[in-house]
Amino acid sequence: MAEVATREFVAASQAAVRDEQLRQALRRAGSGFDGTRREAIAEVTEDVWEDWRQQARSIKEHTIAHLDYYLAMLERNVQAAGGQVHFARDAAQANAIVSEIARQQGVRTVTKSKSMVSEELGLNHVLEEQGVDVFETDLGEYIIQLAEETPSHLVAPALHKTRGQVAQLFAEQLGVPYSEDIEEMARIARVALRQKFLEADMGISGANFLVAETGSLVIITNEGNGRLCTSAPRIHVGLAGMEKVIPSLQDLAVFLRLLPRSATGQRITSYMSMVTGPRRADDEDGPEEFHLVIVDNGRSRLLRDPALRESLYCIRCGACLNVCPIYQRVGGHAYGWVYPGPIGSIVTPGLVGVAQAKDLPNASTLCGACRDACPVQINIPRMLLHLRHQQAESDDTNQRTVSDTDKALAQGFATVMSSPWLLRLGRLVGRALSAPLARSGKIRQTRLPLVSRWTRARDLPVPAERSFRDRWRDELSKGGN
Amino acid sequence: MSTGNIGIPTAEFLASVREALGRTDEPPADPYAPLQDDLAALTEQAATVRERVARELPDLSRQLGETAALRGWNVARCGGVEEALDYVVSLATQLGATSVARSEQEVFESVPVDAALAGVGAMCWPAVYDGPEGREAVRRRLAESGMGITGADYAIAETGSVVVLPRQGLSRLVSVVPPVHVAIVRPQDILGTLDDLFALRRLEFHRDGAQGNGDMGSYLNFITGPSRTADIEQTIVVGVHGPREVHMVLLDEE
Structure with a gap:
């Protein structure tokens, strides 16, 4: 091989x-x-x-x-x-x-x-x-x-x-x-x-x-x-x-x-x-x-998993590569094997083994351009999410891509987002903490503890002074259209 | 010489596929409709195709010419045999071709290119292997020929393609080895769509008789425009391994 x-x-x-x-x-x-x-x-x-x-x-x-x-x-x-x-x-x-x-x-x-x-x-x-x-x-x-x-x-x-x-x-x-x-x-x-x-x-x-x-x-x-x-x-x-x-x-x-x-x-x-x-x-x-x-x-590994089976419908046209924002920046060789791009990120783990290729399903913005371009309507983002889910839930540390910190953060995020009170509190605290670091409303590429891999490549906006909920309520009470 | 089956046994391979699918070896519960067609159904489909094509022939012929031109053919619509011969002769003259290979097909009985080309000093020869020259000599001659001429088994208006099937006297190499290929298309060769072609070929495949009994013939080739590549910087170059120039001679009538 x-x-x-x-x-x-x-x-x-x-x-x-x-x-x-x-x-x-x-x-x-x-x-x-x-x-x-x-x-x-x-x-x-x-x-x-x-x-x-x-x-x-x-x-x-x-x-x-x-x-x-x-x-x-x-x-x-x-x-x-x-x-x-x-x-x-x-x-x-x-x-x-x-x-x-x-x-x-x-x-x-x-x-x-x-x-x-x-x-x-x-x-x-x-x-x-x-x-x-x-x-x-x-x-x-x-x-x-x-x-x-x-x-x-x-x-x-x-x-x-x-x-x-x-x-x-x-x-x-x-x-x-x-x-x-x-x-x-x-x-x-x-x-x-x-x-x-x-x-x-x-x-x-x-x-x-x-x-x-x-x-x-x-x-x-x-x-x-x-x-x-x-x-x-x-x-x-x-x-x-x-x-x-x-x-x-x-x-x-x-x-x-x-x-x-x-x-x-x-x-x-x-x-x-x-x-x-x-x-x-x-x-x-x-x-x-x-x-x-x-x-x-x-x-047959792809065939066996009903969630991945449709990857075998691929006719190797390459349309998903041509529209993929990741492929368009890193090219085919970075993927490390024969089949690059969005469809490759599903087929390759299937063919060479998931443990060998755990970065590939994560090399996607899930924007869905590949699915729209696919001539056989393969739902590539769905399968990428499926593979990510398997990775996150796997007991095998060779296959896991999600650290305990990531998991804790994601769980914390989910808890906060599902409670209006916590969200409000989070916004106020977040604003108080982040305002000193910000320039013109944004925190620029800093290395925050725990999440530095995220923040060092991205600008983070400071939480807004008024929440969307507040603004929505005020606009409604004004009777605006 | 047969090398025999040297992979894993078919039964074992199919069993592993079945196991992955969680399936028994039953045929599909919901049978696949096209594969249920019997000879009567296929005959009827083919007859429908033939009737429609006959009815729409002038339109299909026009569409074929237009589409073929868009796909890179030089299309020459010829009112009769004389016009077609003139076109082939002037092409050979322009190219300075002294050796012109052709297939040995029925179409050359009504379109006698050999004599016409001989008139301008171009030697037109049938690329047939069982002659005294032998296979290697024919291949060498083909490689040195400036032009290859074939007929068409079908021409498809939808795609602008010429379709060639194996025939006695038709080397697969005549249309691909010389740098210029001329295909002579008669009105009776014209079809509308890919579906038309496959309906006719399926009937030939399934019916009894010389070509039927489940024989497709060893190949079915589509030729649509010149050989081309865009493998370097997506820049199109014509004439890589096949002809750089292709001509479709569309006979309005034989």
Whole structure:
């Protein structure tokens, strides 16, 4: 499995907000993606969009609730089309499967189109250790492979890199002249990879959807690398999380409408490739073997908890990242694993273990922008609160994020807020105590005892001279409107 | 050669999913409606699609042209075969393409591009592997061709997409390896929506006969505009691994 650095969230995010190049890259990407997404929704109208979201959500609800049934149907139909299905409980098993296929088939070169699951598994390293050359072919993935980094966004893996950084990387790693011309950089990648496509023995792809009815794997791409990876090599291996299945071919239409619009604002991507088994006897070309590897790797933990189950409806569009005030400031790497942003803060604790990732559910303002942007209406803030609640109530100190002081303060706050008399008293006392510390009505970034972690980064207003209740009563008695 | 199932046994995996869901192995109590469609229902759905498309064809054709142009196709509406051939020839001339790959599809019987291109000194050849050249030679030739021409199994007005299915004589690589791709779309290829396409394909999949009996064919590809990327600073560049330029030749009639 890919290295997990989720415990470092606080330090990593503090470093990230000071990284000016990263801030620039995030600002550009976030507003760009979200702007075109909104345009695409306006074009079809909000009503139609809501109708699509509702359809997609119902399909996911039904499928995930009967996941075993549809996985069995999928397996039958992949086999009927001449393909092979392999199930893997965890990352080690999934890696072993691909590694074994490569070994049995004498594979020396692999071309890959983008697969977040393969990032999750850390598959490239496993294949490289057995002497297989692995080439990422999506431009963003190619860049981060050369840089030996991990993706920082679900759909734009190299979003954190500026053109200057990519130019520098290409000059160092590929020995080409330094050029910040983006077209030139794309050309360099094209030339470097073209021969690999035709040489490779094995193509590895992810899966955006798996259609149970027909046994098909669906990938959508813009560059054409997905088509080459699934057409040219003699073996095609598809990797998919087990939640990717949808029942009928008919269901695909609504997801093809939602996914590109939510991801990049595109009405459709340049390519959609639906693969059903290996090449048939009459086909001109295509792989001789088709393998589908279906991965659990912690997903059944999310499935088991009814409160977290809807996180498996995610279609990895990245819309929640683009609207999240936290992601937009810290970027993807701070989250410490493969899936960043709001949905990552739920999926990651599920997949790597809650104790490893307890900061993530707290890295949210709960503003709800992610829920509004989600094309399958996943209620992300509700699940973040659920995870926080579990943390606060847990007896296991590894999972607890709430100290006894925090708890006492929260309880005190609740008691005061539910009693008008105590609230009144609190306001008077608070005002008397805080007035000497305040300048123009605010206490500026001071380190108050017990609550310094809160106050050192925030201005606190001095409690008002007259309470809202008093003002309300006075206004009413004046008969004002 | 089969590698066999080398993961954990299916039954064991499915049992663990069932256990997480707290479910027995019964099918869904409330059966999923689309999967209840029998052959008669699918036949009727497909007939409805065909009737509507026939009725709305002029509108759909116009919508296809407009949408395709928005998605990055160069759309050439051609009144007849001569006009289409002129377009292909002038394109090859402009590109200075001396080698043009094409698929071996029915459409080239009525649109004879080989002879027209030969007239301007461009060699148009069918990319078929079982010829004397062999697979590697065909791939090398494809990589050196300036242009690839294919037909379309369907063209979808909603999305501006050309859909290609596996056919004898149609290499998947003709439309993706050369830097310029030309798709020839006939009126009978046009459909309205994604739903139309999937309704027709579901009938093909489920019906008895050559393509039916549960065979989808090894692939179904949508092509919508040129190959592109925005992976560096969200700046769009066309022509990454696929063609930088795509042309849709819309025949008004054959």
